[in-house]
Amino acid sequence: MKTLKPVNVAIVGGGWTGLAMAKEITGRTSLSVLILERGAPRKTADYVEGMDEIDYAIRVRLMQNIAEETITHRHSTRDPSVPVRQYGSFLPGSGVGGAGEHWNGNSFRFLETQFVLASHLREKFGAAHLPENLAVQDWGVTYNDLEPHYWRGEQMLGVSGKAGNIRGQKLTGGNVFEGPRASEYPLPPLKTTYAGSQFKEAVEKLGYHPYPHPAANASEVYRNPDGIVRPGCAYCGYCERFGCMIGAKAQPTNTLLPVLARRKTFTMRTGCWVRRVVHKDGHATGVQYVGANGEEVFQPADAVVLATFTLNNVRLLALSKIGAPYDPLTAKGSLGKNLTHQVGGSGTRLLFDRPLNAFMGSGALGMMIADFDGDHALDGSEGIVRGGTISLSSSGNRPITSFEAYPAGTVKARWGSEWKAASLAWRDKVSGIGFTGEHLAYRHNFMDLDPQYTDKMGDPLLRFTLDWTEHEHRQRVYAAEIQMKIAKAMGVKFDETRPVNNKYNVVQYQTTHIQGGAVMGTSPENSVVNTNLQHWNVSNLWVIGASAFPQTASGNPTLTALALTYRAADAFVAPHTGQPKKDG
Numbered sequence: 121m122k123t124l125k126p127v128n129v130a131i132v133g134g135g136w137t138g139l140a141m142a143k144e145i146t147g148r149t150s151l152s153v154l155i156l157e158r159g160a161p162r163k164t165a166d167y168v169e170g171m172d173e174i175d176y177a178i179r180v181r182l183m184q185n186i187a188e189e190t191i192t193h194r195h196s197t198r199d200p201s202v203p204v205r206q207y208g209s210f211l212p213g214s215g216v217g218g219a220g221e222h223w224n225g226n227s228f229r230f231l232e233t234q235f236v237l238a239s240h241l242r243e244k245f246g247a248a249h250l251p252e253n254l255a256v257q258d259w260g261v262t263y264n265d266l267e268p269h270y271w272r273g274e275q276m277l278g279v280s281g282k283a284g285n286i287r288g289q290k291l292t293g294g295n296v297f298e299g300p301r302a303s304e305y306p307l308p309p310l311k312t313t314y315a316g317s318q319f320k321e322a323v324e325k326l327g328y329h330p331y332p333h334p335a336a337n338a339s340e341v342y343r344n345p346d347g348i349v350r351p352g353c354a355y356c357g358y359c360e361r362f363g364c365m366i367g368a369k370a371q372p373t374n375t376l377l378p379v380l381a382r383r384k385t386f387t388m389r390t391g392c393w394v395r396r397v398v399h400k401d402g403h404a405t406g407v408q409y410v411g412a413n414g415e416e417v418f419q420p421a422d423a424v425v426l427a428t429f430t431l432n433n434v435r436l437l438a439l440s441k442i443g444a445p446y447d448p449l450t451a452k453g454s455l456g457k458n459l460t461h462q463v464g465g466s467g468t469r470l471l472f473d474r475p476l477n478a479f480m481g482s483g484a485l486g487m488m489i490a491d492f493d494g495d496h497a498l499d500g501s502e503g504i505v506r507g508g509t510i511s512l513s514s515s516g517n518r519p520i521t522s523f524e525a526y527p528a529g530t531v532k533a534r535w536g537s538e539w540k541a542a543s544l545a546w547r548d549k550v551s552g553i554g555f556t557g558e559h560l561a562y563r564h565n566f567m568d569l570d571p572q573y574t575d576k577m578g579d580p581l582l583r584f585t586l587d588w589t590e591h592e593h594r595q596r597v598y599a600a601e602i603q604m605k606i607a608k609a610m611g612v613k614f615d616e617t618r619p620v621n622n623k624y625n626v627v628q629y630q631t632t633h634i635q636g637g638a639v640m641g642t643s644p645e646n647s648v649v650n651t652n653l654q655h656w657n658v659s660n661l662w663v664i665g666a667s668a669f670p671q672t673a674s675g676n677p678t679l680t681a682l683a684l685t686y687r688a689a690d691a692f693v694a695p696h697t698g699q700p701k702k703d704g
């Protein structure tokens with residue numbers, strides 16, 4: 121194996137978290153930072169001619185190639201696992217920028233209670249009234265600890281929104297249930313669509329508190345604190361699964377990469393598939409990877425940062441034999457535990473009597489309410505201990521994926537002239553109210569290495585043991601009633617929403633919000649990394665991203681992953697800040 125010249129810091133993965141960490145370290149110390157990214161290089165100009173729905177949205181051009189590496193799944197330890205061979209319930213990204221290139225831009229802060237969930241639930245409902253096998257944990261940091269880091273993330277991204285709580289003062293038009301924030305959002309909210317305004321009026325009538333989705337899609341021209349200027353959104357509707365052709369949606373390649381590209385201490389090496397973290401006597405000495413030419417390489421480094429998203433953070437730790445794998449029978453060991461997704465599904469289809477011009481939209485455009493988020497609306501009689509948010513999104517209907525939206529029972533078969541006529545008649549008159557709920561952590565949902573299936577290199581695949589429980593089913597039923605109440609108040613026709621108590625479906629796309637497995641905490645007994653995201657057993661190894669979340673909130677994870685990365689970066693640079701700052 122070839123051994124390369126050492127670097128100070130080797131970061132594995134070039135998405136939001138890897139690039140944010142690299143930017144902090146190179147901006148505040150003189151350390152050399154190398155990012156090893158297994159995918160291709162990317163830049164905004166690549167997307168200029170890229171609004172091809174088949175290529176990007178259906179054939180998912182920007183995602184990880186699952187013929188090379190996938191996961192296996194089983195519902196319980198009693199079932200055999202099977203490899204996921206078609207793009208399914210989530211879509212991991214690949215290439216510089218990672219999934220941040222083709223994300224929607226929804227940028228939520230988590231509720232204050234989320235960070236102390238275990239203590240909070242015990243106190244509010246009593247241990248005896250909590251769901252069976254619950255494994256939720258306190259994070260070891262509080263919302264107040266993270267507030268300044270959330271703000272750093274929001275400024276870097278240029279989040280458009282309306283605050284609902286500034287230093288304790290509740291503000292109508294924002295999310296009045298959010299924790300106190302120090303400042304208003306960097307940008308005003310995006311525009312509101314007709315459907316969004318109807319939703320807003322209806323929920324206000326019902327006494328709820330609507331607010332616009334906080335969006336990393338700039339509502340107007342924005343200059344961030346790094347001097348990066350991005351234009352306002354054109355509402356073209358090509359956000360999710362696409363890179364933004366004008367750079368209005370914040371992406372790692374249009375916010376962080378331009379800053380890093382100017383720094384002499386920074387290097388990005390693409391086409392490098394990291395297979396192991398090399399370590400000895402509790403110290404990481406570097407990483408082993410296969411380069412673009414197929415050559416096995418050892419890259420020595422003084423410190424290693426894993427920023428490869430939840431899946432590969434956990435897998436690389438397991439392959440490198442770092443930390444004790446979780447055992448669901450004894451609940452001992454921490455690596456792989458507390459796997460969570462996000463509770464969604466069972467949206468209410470709204471049938472308008474007029475065209476909505478829904479081809480215009482933006483990835484994170486929408487109106488929502490948090491009146492049923494967390495547990496502030498619950499008293500225990502509902503059979504659930506946490507809820508979620510309810511929203512009407514207008515992310516843009518594209519020609520192919522908007523086809524097939526028609527009232528339930530309109531057509532007998534999903535082909536033929538009747539089906540085409542119904543699709544054409546309804547495609548611009550349909551919208552929906554959706555739910556995203558908290559996914560609690562349970563003892564039986566976890567990740568480990570599959571004993572049978574391997575990737576293209578012969579390394580064991582990551583195995584998911586994951587299923588929904590009665591709690592998630594009840595959350596959907598609870599939400600469906602509220603969704604239909606709002607639909608009625610909107611005065612539009614709608615399809616009845618009756619959630620089905622299904623098992624976890626790995627085939628159907630849900631969201632790419634997979635959390636846990638290398639969770640943070642205050643003790644090596646119950647966590648993989650400390651509250652600075654530093655590995656308990658290997659102190660010069662940092663594991664960043666949503667793998668650190670002990671459970672997931674209702675909101676999408678990226679802003680919180682970024683806030684934790686900034687906090688980790690502060691801890692990382694602290695011993696080095698005596699050195700002169702070197703900025704390219």
Ligand SMILES: Cc1cc2nc3c(=O)[nH]c(=O)nc-3n(C[C@H](O)[C@H](O)[C@H](O)COP(=O)(O)OP(=O)(O)OC[C@H]3O[C@@H](n4cnc5c(N)ncnc54)[C@H](O)[C@@H]3O)c2cc1C
Nearest residue numbers: 133135136137158214218219220224225226394429676678
């Ligand atoms: C369609 C879609 C829509 C989304 N919308 C939202 C949203 O609205 N709001 C939100 O909060 N989140 C959203 N997300 C999720 C969001 O994109 C992720 O949370 C975020 O990108 C994670 O950043 P990351 O840096 O942790 O990981 P990633 O962005 O996944 O980056 C990890 C990188 O590591 C690389 N890598 C992996 N393994 C290796 C290895 N062995 N060697 C070298 N490199 C490796 C990968 O190629 C990848 O580039 C969405 C995701 C998708 C797919």
